Amino acid sequence: MRPSIFGxxxxxxxxxxxxxxxxxxxxxxxxxxxxxLALALPAALGLFVTNAQTATGGFSNAVxxxxxxxxxxxxxxxQQLAAAARQRPGVxxxxxxxxxxxxxxxxxxxGFGAALDALQSNPxxxxxxxxxxxxxxxxxxxxxxxxxxxxxPEVDVVQLDTEWVLRFNAIIAVLRQLVLIAAALLxxxxxxxxxxxxxxEILNRRAEIEVTKLVGGSNAFVxxxxxxxxxxxxxxGAALAAAILEAAVLVLDPSVTTLAQLYGSRYxxxxxxxxxxxxxxxxxxxxGWLGAWISAHRHLRSxxxxx
Amino acid sequence: xxxxxxxxxxxxxxxEALTQVSFGIESGEMxxxxxxxxxxxxxxxxxxxxxxxxxRGTVTVNxxxxxxxxxxxxxxxxxxxxxxxxDHKLLADRPVFDNVALPLVVAGTALKEIDxxxxxxxxxxGLLGKEGMLPVELSVGEQQRVGIARAVVSKPPLIIxxxxxxxxxxxxxxxxxxxxxxxxxxxxxxxxxxxxQHIVRDLAKREIVLASGEIQEPGDGAGSGGxxxxxxxxxxx
Numbered sequence: 001m002r003p004s005i006f007g008x009x010x011x012x013x014x015x016x017x018x019x020x021x022x023x024x025x026x027x028x029x030x031x032x033x034x035x036x037l038a039l040a041l042p043a044a045l046g047l048f049v050t051n052a053q054t055a056t057g058g059f060s061n062a063v064x065x066x067x068x069x070x071x072x073x074x075x076x077x078x079q080q081l082a083a084a085a086r087q088r089p090g091v092x093x094x095x096x097x098x099x100x101x102x103x104x105x106x107x108x109x110x111g112f113g114a115a116l117d118a119l120q121s122n123p124x125x126x127x128x129x130x131x132x133x134x135x136x137x138x139x140x141x142x143x144x145x146x147x148x149x150x151x152x153p154e155v156d157v158v159q160l161d162t163e164w165v166l167r168f169n170a171i172i173a174v175l176r177q178l179v180l181i182a183a184a185l186l187x188x189x190x191x192x193x194x195x196x197x198x199x200x201e202i203l204n205r206r207a208e209i210e211v212t213k214l215v216g217g218s219n220a221f222v223x224x225x226x227x228x229x230x231x232x233x234x235x236x237g238a239a240l241a242a243a244i245l246e247a248a249v250l251v252l253d254p255s256v257t258t259l260a261q262l263y264g265s266r267y268x269x270x271x272x273x274x275x276x277x278x279x280x281x282x283x284x285x286x287x288g289w290l291g292a293w294i295s296a297h298r299h300l301r302s303x304x305x306x307x
Numbered sequence: 308x309x310x311x312x313x314x315x316x317x318x319x320x321x322x323e324a325l326t327q328v329s330f331g332i333e334s335g336e337m338x339x340x341x342x343x344x345x346x347x348x349x350x351x352x353x354x355x356x357x358x359x360x361x362x363r364g365t366v367t368v369n370x371x372x373x374x375x376x377x378x379x380x381x382x383x384x385x386x387x388x389x390x391x392x393x394d395h396k397l398l399a400d401r402p403v404f405d406n407v408a409l410p411l412v413v414a415g416t417a418l419k420e421i422d423x424x425x426x427x428x429x430x431x432x433g434l435l436g437k438e439g440m441l442p443v444e445l446s447v448g449e450q451q452r453v454g455i456a457r458a459v460v461s462k463p464p465l466i467i468x469x470x471x472x473x474x475x476x477x478x479x480x481x482x483x484x485x486x487x488x489x490x491x492x493x494x495x496x497x498x499x500x501x502x503x504q505h506i507v508r509d510l511a512k513r514e515i516v517l518a519s520g521e522i523q524e525p526g527d528g529a530g531s532g533g534x535x536x537x538x539x540x541x542x543x544x
Contacts, residue, residue: 008418116425211396214356215410215457218379305358 011225017228020201029234031197035237038190039284040244042183047245047272049175055260055267056168065145067128073154075099081154085128088148090141092133092161099124125156138169187287190237194230196290202226202299214305223296227289228233234288240283245272308334308465308496309355314364316350316520324350326518327364332498334464337491339507340500343515348500351517352469355498356390357381369465386414389458391468395450403429403453404438410461414535428460429453432486437492448479465496472503485509 021028067085069078071288075098076184082094102124132145142160149158202209209222260267272280308330316325332338340348343346353359354366365402369387376384386392387505395407407428411421429435431451434445442450451471458466466485472480484499484506491497491512501507507514516523 004417006415009412009415010414104411207396208398211398212398212413213382213459214358214385214390214411215413216382216384217409217413218382225373 009040009221009253010228011107013224013231017225017232020225021229021232028232031233032236032240033194035190035233035284035288036240036244038186039237039241039280040185042179043241043245043272043276043280044248045175045182046179047194047270047275049179050170050273051270053172054270055265059078065130065132065142065149067130067149068157068159069126069128069154069156070156071125072124073126075126075156078128081152082128085130085149090133090144090145093129093131097127097129101125102127102300109176117126134245157163183283187283190284190287191291191294194233194288195295198226198230198292198295199299201229202303206303208222209300209303210305213303219300222300224291226296226300227292229283230288230292230295232288234285235256235281237288238284239286241280242272242277308332308336308369309498310367311351311354312365312367314361314366316347316354316359319351322452323520325354325361328522329364330515330522332496334496335491335494336512337488337497337512338499339364339512339514340498340517340521341504343509346517347520348397348517349469350497350520352390352467352500355465355467356388359386365535366493368486382413385458386410386461387463387465389461389466390462390502391451391454391458391466391471393441393470393473395454397450397453397457399442402439402441403445405435406442406453406520407438407456410457414461414537416461424460424462425456428456428542431459431489447474447482448476448498449542451475451479451483452486453541455483463495464484465498468499469496470501471499472506477505480506481509 069081073081078096078098082096085091085094099122103116103122106124107116128149130145130149132142142165146158146160150156212222241294247270253269256267256269309330311328311330314325314328315323317323328347328351335383340351340479342348350359354361354373355368357368357376358364361373368384371384373384398409404425407425410422411424417422426435426439428436433457434449434452434456437445437449442453451474455468458468466487471487472483475483480503487497487499488510
């Protein structure tokens with residue numbers, strides 16, 4: 001067969017499928033709605049996780065370490081240590097907090113001013129305030145940084161609050177898995193919906209299929225319009241899902257912005273990225289096609305022309 | 308073109324429709340297949356069109372043995388045969404043009420060629436100008452002729468017809484049969500199953516008579532030698 005004829009036959013099948021979908025707008029819309037919702041749900045969950053991670057992305061950079069030096073270590077030595085620490089990869093910033101400054105701050109903020117006056121000498125050590133660099137905020141990185149400082153003989157205690165980072169990352173991991181499970185289940189749902197819709201259409205067009213086979217239509221020829229129908233269902237469902245996501249982002253954005261402002265952030269909700277949309281459309285079309293193929297494979301075989 | 312060798316056909320329900328049937332039809336020949344309802348006419352046509360496979364014996368059509376033809380070769384096999392039905396099996400929701408074009412579309416013919424051939428086929432059956440009409444807008448005779456146009460549009464070497472005049476009045480029936488004869492005149496093999504003795508006599512073509520799934524030789528008495536006006540009544544006696 002010449003390529004142009006091949007292309008023509010596919011175009012015919014595609015247009016035929018489109019026309020049929022258009023002829024039953026209500027049924028088509030309902031099917032698209034079910035597929036759209038099934039696709040939108042995991043996509044929305046994924047979007048939530050991504051947003052949560054981006055919104056709190058600043059947190060891991062806000063994670064800082066307080067490296068308490070032993071009380072005998074002089075300020076000059078502390079400056080020297082800080083300079084060394086700045087050379088280490090994964091360290092963004094090292095600030096020396098001299099003991100005096102620490103005491104002054106403590107006096108100001110703690111309300112123990114009078115009690116502190118009673119002390120003979122400053123009980124506070126010099127402290128290095130360490131900020132890990134962006135991208136070195138994972139718990140493993142932080143642990144490695146902590147060991148690095150703890151190994152110094154001049155260091156007394158390294159204080160690091162990684163617990164919440166670990167917890168937060170664990171929550172995100174759970175949510176990510178939930179997204180996958182939801183995607184798998186609802187993907188199977190899309191397969192079933194498309195498969196069943198195609199099955200009904202095959203039964204409806206039984207006479208036509210019989211005649212087509214009678215005049216020499218191959219199984220591939222008979223199957224083609226149904227595969228295109230499935231593909232179109234997937235495409236339409238994905239478009240609907242994308243619209244649902246965009247609409248949800250639009251509705252939520254003002255409240256999220258307000259919430260972020262209350263936390264002193266300029267964060268605004270992020271809509272689905274090009275990658276997410278690509279997965280949505282690609283996945284939707286693949287599922288629609290596959291559902292149609294399974295159904296057509298099962299049901300078209302049984303339809304043979306009878307005289 | 309068609310060769311049946313000791314062909315028997317038993318359906319899954321146990322009914323034996325054909326028993327040890329043998330006959331041959333040469334290329335370009337026009338043959339009538341006659342006999343009472345249930346004599347096995349339809350089964351013979353189904354075996355030719357590969358809607359059924361023989362239980363025993365061999366059916367050879369256009370050089371291919373239908374008993375062993377692989378499923379994936381059936382579409383190509385069927386494209387060599389034009390089939391006409393009593394109920395014409397037209398697609399009710401498609402215009403005449405689409406119905407006639409179907410065998411060409413299925414075979415992957417180029418669009419321009421389809422247009423030309425569909426018009427030629429409709430011209431042959433006298434329906435040129437009705438391409439855009441739906442089958443229901445046509446008379447029964449016209450619908451039957453659309454079915455015939457569909458059967459001949461791809462210029463198959465073999466046309467089979469199952470009671471093509473069953474729903475037509477005698478004049479229309481004769482007209483349709485003459486149409487078949489014209490195809491036969493240009494070298495197409497035509498096999499027509501009918502119980503209409505007037506037509507068989509009028510066209511004076513070879514006749515294969517079936518009775519209870521077996522071939523009746525002319526002169527058996529029970530069949531229709533062409534002289535008996537009501538052969539089925541004779542057979543019942």
